[in-house]
Amino acid sequence: MQDRVSPASVTPALRDLSRDHRLLSLNTATVRRQGDLAAIIAACARAEIPAISPWRDQVAAIGLDRAVALVKDTGLKLSGYCRGGMFPADPARLAEVMDDNRRAVDEAAALGAPCLVLVVGGLPQFSRPGSAPSNDIAGARAMVEDGIGALLDHARAARMPLAIEPLHPMYAAERACVNTLRQSLDICDRLDPDRTGLLGVALDVYHVWWDPELSAQIVRAGGDRLLAYHVCDWLAPTRDMLNDRGMMGDGVIDLKGIRAQVEAQGFAGFCEVEIFSDHWWSLPMAEVLSTCISRHRSVV
Amino acid sequence: MQDRVSPASVTPALRDLSRDHRLLSLNTATVRRQGDLAAIIAACARAEIPAISPWRDQVAAIGLDRAVALVKDTGLKLSGYCRGGMFPADPARLAEVMDDNRRAVDEAAALGAPCLVLVVGGLPQFSRPGSAPSNDIAGARAMVEDGIGALLDHARAARMPLAIEPLHPMYAAERACVNTLRQSLDICDRLDPDRTGLLGVALDVYHVWWDPELSAQIVRAGGDRLLAYHVCDWLAPTRDMLNDRGMMGDGVIDLKGIRAQVEAQGFAGFCEVEIFSDHWWSLPMAEVLSTCISRHRSVV
Numbered sequence: 147m148q149d150r151v152s153p154a155s156v157t158p159a160l161r162d163l164s165r166d167h168r169l170l171s172l173n174t175a176t177v178r179r180q181g182d183l184a185a186i187i188a189a190c191a192r193a194e195i196p197a198i199s200p201w202r203d204q205v206a207a208i209g210l211d212r213a214v215a216l217v218k219d220t221g222l223k224l225s226g227y228c229r230g231g232m233f234p235a236d237p238a239r240l241a242e243v244m245d246d247n248r249r250a251v252d253e254a255a256a257l258g259a260p261c262l263v264l265v266v267g268g269l270p271q272f273s274r275p276g277s278a279p280s281n282d283i284a285g286a287r288a289m290v291e292d293g294i295g296a297l298l299d300h301a302r303a304a305r306m307p308l309a310i311e312p313l314h315p316m317y318a319a320e321r322a323c324v325n326t327l328r329q330s331l332d333i334c335d336r337l338d339p340d341r342t343g344l345l346g347v348a349l350d351v352y353h354v355w356w357d358p359e360l361s362a363q364i365v366r367a368g369g370d371r372l373l374a375y376h377v378c379d380w381l382a383p384t385r386d387m388l389n390d391r392g393m394m395g396d397g398v399i400d401l402k403g404i405r406a407q408v409e410a411q412g413f414a415g416f417c418e419v420e421i422f423s424d425h426w427w428s429l430p431m432a433e434v435l436s437t438c439i440s441r442h443r444s445v446v
Numbered sequence: 447m448q449d450r451v452s453p454a455s456v457t458p459a460l461r462d463l464s465r466d467h468r469l470l471s472l473n474t475a476t477v478r479r480q481g482d483l484a485a486i487i488a489a490c491a492r493a494e495i496p497a498i499s500p501w502r503d504q505v506a507a508i509g510l511d512r513a514v515a516l517v518k519d520t521g522l523k524l525s526g527y528c529r530g531g532m533f534p535a536d537p538a539r540l541a542e543v544m545d546d547n548r549r550a551v552d553e554a555a556a557l558g559a560p561c562l563v564l565v566v567g568g569l570p571q572f573s574r575p576g577s578a579p580s581n582d583i584a585g586a587r588a589m590v591e592d593g594i595g596a597l598l599d600h601a602r603a604a605r606m607p608l609a610i611e612p613l614h615p616m617y618a619a620e621r622a623c624v625n626t627l628r629q630s631l632d633i634c635d636r637l638d639p640d641r642t643g644l645l646g647v648a649l650d651v652y653h654v655w656w657d658p659e660l661s662a663q664i665v666r667a668g669g670d671r672l673l674a675y676h677v678c679d680w681l682a683p684t685r686d687m688l689n690d691r692g693m694m695g696d697g698v699i700d701l702k703g704i705r706a707q708v709e710a711q712g713f714a715g716f717c718e719v720e721i722f723s724d725h726w727w728s729l730p731m732a733e734v735l736s737t738c739i740s741r742h743r744s745v746v
Binding site for chain 1: 569572581582583587614615616618619620623625626628629655656657658680682683684687698699700
């Protein structure tokens with residue numbers, strides 16, 4: 147007769163972050179107002195932050211070749227590249243959408259990113275401005291799935307995994323109509339039933355912490371589909387829907403509890419700090435980075 | 447051999463709202479800054495709005511007896527009573543929480559409401575201020591279910607159905623940790639497996655329009671568990687998380703599409719307009735009511 151252990155009684159071995167910040171990655175949007183990507187990379191090197199996840203606009207601003215050279219020279223790793231997506235659009239613009247996304251895949255590959263994060267887009271008039279207004283969110287979702295499906299061939303050729311990021315439901319109209327981990331994994335199951343590793347999810351606690359199905363869907367995802375893990379915090383009250391994310395520890399998210407579940411599935415990647423915040427953008431870059439490091443060691 | 451008709455090809459007979467506003471109810475929070483409940487009731491009578499859903503604070507401000515008399519004298523119907531709930535709290539305060547909720551049931555019965563709407567509460571420090579801070583949302587959810595379960599006896603004795611209102615996930619911390627229709631119906635199934643009619647849901651399009659499972663969960667609810675239907679619109683952009691709801695037709699929600707699904711389940715109640723909006727609160731009451739009426743007839 148075997149011992150039976152219920153899932154709740156298993157305490158997964160949480161990785162110890164308290165002694166250093168070897169597992170910290172900085173999403174470069176966190177300090178995007180304080181300097182360009184070259185300045186951010188230099189600051190991360192000084193702070194011994196081992197990894198970043200840069201945004202396309204930041205890369206474009208200094209040039210892809212220079213960004214690649216800086217990443218290589220400093221020995222930084224990447225935890226992702228932000229972002230592809232924004233699939234819903236007028237039919238006449240679909241070629242443009244796919245060109246844009248293929249370029250994102252190529253840039254991610256040039257930079258050595260482990261995955262391209264997909265913010266899939268909301269209704270077409272917001273996803274690709276100028277598209278005809280629509281209130282058909284189911285239609286937008288179908289366009290998203292078609293778009294990801296079409297991008298997979300290019301991603302396969304480039305060996306660049308795509309990480310679908312479910313965004314908080316408050317962004318459903320304007321930014322992403324994929325809003326839960328369940329929905330993301332349903333797409334993965336349909337488009338990549340063989341779990342080739344080419345399609346998975348980017349899990350950002352800000353977007354999913356509230357979900358009553360979070361624990362079950364993390365188990366469903368499994369380590370092979372958990373391609374990225376993002377942290378920040380949910381402030382209560384939240385004063386701005388876009389730019390009032392909290393520093394880890396300043397809000398209500400059970401960060402260690404969620405990380406324990408993610409790591410119990412075998413996730414072994416970086417904890418990527420991504421904070422969109424007028425407050426944190428107003429402070430000196432070095433102060434923000436040192437706060438990220440101390441909170442990473444204490445509360446993440 | 448029978449004809450087979452797929453669900454998508456069935457066009458349910460949407461009730462015709464275009465010719466009058468017999469199915470319009472006004473949630474009285476919509477004009478709460480323009481006058482007290484007596485003034486709102488008088489304005490609804492003048493505008494031939496047949497039903498209201500009042501809030502407890504508005505009732506308390508003029509006194510329950512006077513509110514009951516005004517409702518009776520004007521012949522208004524109720525589409526609900528707002529609200530019970532706010533269950534998560536320190537253990538020492540649970541008796542106070544239950545007393546408060548039993549009073550809400552009794553007030554709803556005195557006013558002749560068809561259901562008491564439950565906004566279940568978020569984390570205890572926000573649900574019942576002064577409670578110890580917690581980031582245990584699963585614990586808060588357990589407190590909610592215990593609280594509803596405990597309230598059912600009193601609701602049964604008062605013959606007052608309880609309508610769980612799932613609130614948008616952006617309110618999970620501070621207002622309601624029940625955030626999807628699926629989650630609400632899971633609670634209904636556990637606490638009222640025999641579907642006695644005593645427990646159901648209040649479906650507000652603002653809170654649920656984004657949900658990829660909405661259609662399936664409306665079918666699951668069925669007409670007997672759809673106790674109230676609330677309309678407004680989701681503005682894009684939304685400038686304030688609390689008080690920037692849109693007038694029907696001004697946002698991105700597919701109102702007729704959702705109503706068709708609700709009515710296909712047999713829902714035959716009022717369409718209750720509930721708009722929290724600094725903009726609409728700034729306008730004269732009669733103007734707001736006439737806009738509600740015209741939009742009810744054209745876009746709801």
